[in-house]
Amino acid sequence: PPVEEPDVRLERMLYPKPETLKPPRTDVLTITPWLAPIVWNGTFNSDILNAQFHKRGVRIGITTFAIKKYIRFLKDFLETGEKFFMVGHKVNYYIFTDRAQDIPNVTLSEGRNIHIINVTAYQRWQDVTMRRMQMIRDQTYTRFMNEVDYLVCVDVDMRFYGSVGVEILGDVFGTLHPGFFGASRAQFTYDRNPKSVACIPVDEGDFYYAGGYFGGIIEEVYKLTNYCHTAMMTDKAIGIEALWHDESYLNKYFLYYKPTKVLSPEYVWNNYYGSPRAVQIKRFIGIDKDYKEVRFR
Numbered sequence: 001p002p003v004e005e006p007d008v009r010l011e012r013m014l015y016p017k018p019e020t021l022k023p024p025r026t027d028v029l030t031i032t033p034w035l036a037p038i039v040w041n042g043t044f045n046s047d048i049l050n051a052q053f054h055k056r057g058v059r060i061g062i063t064t065f066a067i068k069k070y071i072r073f074l075k076d077f078l079e080t081g082e083k084f085f086m087v088g089h090k091v092n093y094y095i096f097t098d099r100a101q102d103i104p105n106v107t108l109s110e111g112r113n114i115h116i117i118n119v120t121a122y123q124r125w126q127d128v129t130m131r132r133m134q135m136i137r138d139q140t141y142t143r144f145m146n147e148v149d150y151l152v153c154v155d156v157d158m159r160f161y162g163s164v165g166v167e168i169l170g171d172v173f174g175t176l177h178p179g180f181f182g183a184s185r186a187q188f189t190y191d192r193n194p195k196s197v198a199c200i201p202v203d204e205g206d207f208y209y210a211g212g213y214f215g216g217i218i219e220e221v222y223k224l225t226n227y228c229h230t231a232m233m234t235d236k237a238i239g240i241e242a243l244w245h246d247e248s249y250l251n252k253y254f255l256y257y258k259p260t261k262v263l264s265p266e267y268v269w270n271n272y273y274g275s276p277r278a279v280q281i282k283r284f285i286g287i288d289k290d291y292k293e294v295r296f297r
């Protein structure tokens, strides 16, 4: 063979057989029309997936931004990440911050590291969130490519409450926004301004994806972040900013570059949306925040 690949043959394992005529979930869509899995609790076996990913020695990077006052969310994010995020795998936390001196001291398990990436803080909160695309993009080939196989790009004002494992990984993935997984196209808060690159016509769109949770292999994260950043700059040049900032551009990207895996809202929940039956586990939950207080200064 041209390149040496690790032998990924699995060992003997005992587990219940998948039942072709008894799907584990019948209450939710578990596959998209382009045959990407939609990851819901009950649809996967973590033992099989962990065995596969361990054989490959997969390294996972998780990026988050803790700029200005959002540094306060980092301790809980990291501590709960150690309990629930990719347990047993090699993990690099990439913390983009303007306050490196305030990074909390959190003890990490073996094979897990924190990498601080110093960035400047934009004045407007909208720019802080949108510029994440550019900042992630700018690290892909200089840094991420050499250090990890997959990237998971998330908000920091979050806490892990349940397992988030290798079931989420794929070439390029997005996550169903907790507020819209049961909504119609007309209800999706896509950008509707035809002048904006982010515009999605009312008769198009598959899902409403959350801005605070996407990822994939490095090449795909480069394409996604580069597209979104370039689109934002095109709009900025004519004085336009899409309705929901980076989230609007991300939704436009996923309309025409379909994700190869879609995560259920279990992966980016907010208690604001209550406890619908379909959501059996809330794995990663937004922290309540005083928007005015935390976003300014």
Ligand code: UDP
Pocket (backbone or CB within 6 Å): 064, 065, 066, 067, 068, 069, 070, 071, 125, 128, 129, 154, 155, 156, 157, 212, 294, 295
């Ligand atoms: N963020 C930050 N500092 C700020 C504003 C935003 O670090 O002053 C980052 C942080 O990672 C945050 C993300 O941008 O989680 C998105 O912003 P926010 O969580 O406020 O958006 P929301 O989830 O409320 O839509």
Ligand code: MN
Pocket (backbone or CB within 6 Å): 155, 156, 157, 212, 286
């Ligand atoms: Mn957030």
